[in-house]
Amino acid sequence: MRKPIAPRTIRGRLLCPRVDTRTVDHLADGLVEIDEQGVIAAVGPAPAGCAVPETVPGTVWLPGFVDTHVHYPQLRVAGRSSGELLTWLERTVFAEESRFADKNYATDVAADLCRRFIASGTTTASIYGSSHPIATAVLFAALDRTGLRAQVGMTLMDRDAPPDLCLEADAALVACEALIARWHGHDDDRLRFCVTPRFALSCTPRLLEGAGRLADRHDLPIQTHLSENPGEIAAVAARFPEAAHYLDVYARHGLCTERSLFGHCIHLSEPEWGALHAAGAAVAHCPDSNFFLGSGVMPLRDTLTRGVRVGLGSDVGAGRTFSMRHIAASAYDASLLRGARVGPEELLWLATAGGANALGLGDRIGHLAPGYDADLVAVQVQVSDPADTAELLDALLFSHATEPVRNVLVRGRRAV
Ligand SMILES: [Zn+2]
Structure with a gap:
């Protein structure tokens, strides 16, 4: 009600x-x-x-603007130019994310995040929460108080990160169930829980499989990263040799669905685009982050022509701004670099209606x-x-x- x-x-x-x-x-x-x-x-x-x-x-x-990809525990390290994706995670991100074991720190940042959204005119966001259940719960509470609309996940990691950021698969899924029971569908569906494996490299097959089952059981949205950086892609191929390609790692674990939202999608192969489109999954295009980490330039025009749903994402803290207007400007620049211009009218549409569609909310906002x-x-x-x-x-x-x-x-x- x-x-x-x-x-x-x-x-x-x-x-x-x-x-x-x-x-x-x-x-x-x-x-x-x-x-x-x-x-x-x-x-x-x-x-x-x-x-x-x-x-x-x-x-x-x-x-209101829709930010389809943003990391809560990276707010205070936005703009650190410490290297490309995997280096940047090691040097800058993991130490900061570890601080979210402290509930008081997490509470401060959650309030700050809501202020930044409001100051930027962002009314809806798809947020990667902390890997700490308590910090993710604190964020839900802050969003509830401010009246913003969001889907939020506990960021799932059980390997290849510092031990204090990893949570073993069974314990992580139990924590997710508690957050779902408390927050999913809250206030007539203003807040939603989103199944959020960080990316393939940080999750064991057991955790990926559990995440897929969780999403299926509760009919939940899913978000993760896909094909952001060549080093990442090579590491995924080495880690999951049985998979046909990067997207197939997610598909095999029940994580490539019409409720899935994949961040970046810069270097996808033709079979991956085909599989993503066939599944009805959506893309969070994060051009400012892609520029800042030197990840590459996503083919926005091609993606739209294929009929894939696309929203824009700040990807703070690899992105340097919460302003979806600035992100739209970056998307414009990126489209020019690909030689396939996407103009301001279409970009404003993507930053609002397109983002809503990507989150499965296109009939509501x-x-x-x-x-x-x-x-x-x-x-x-x-x-x-x-x-x-x-x-x-x-x-x-x-x-x-x-x-x-x-x-x-x-x-x-x-x-x-
Ligand atoms: Zn991201």
């Missing part, structure tokens, strides 16, 4: 991602009516002589349309001609000074 809110009407400039195409409609002076359940009841142009005042002058309203939850943000923009949609989209995504996010609503309720 949802706590009811006072119905309200928002008036302002609206950017409305379409449901059927990767395009965005621009309404210069629109009204969004939100009912007591926090659901959008109506959207349309403000009539002549409309008495409703502009809700936040100088802003544009759009669906990501659109300003009747029947969708009122997850909206108001972003201040400065343009010479606000009626010029191209200039407005460029200002939103490519302006170097990130303009402040002025209001963040989840189900019509302000996230704080």
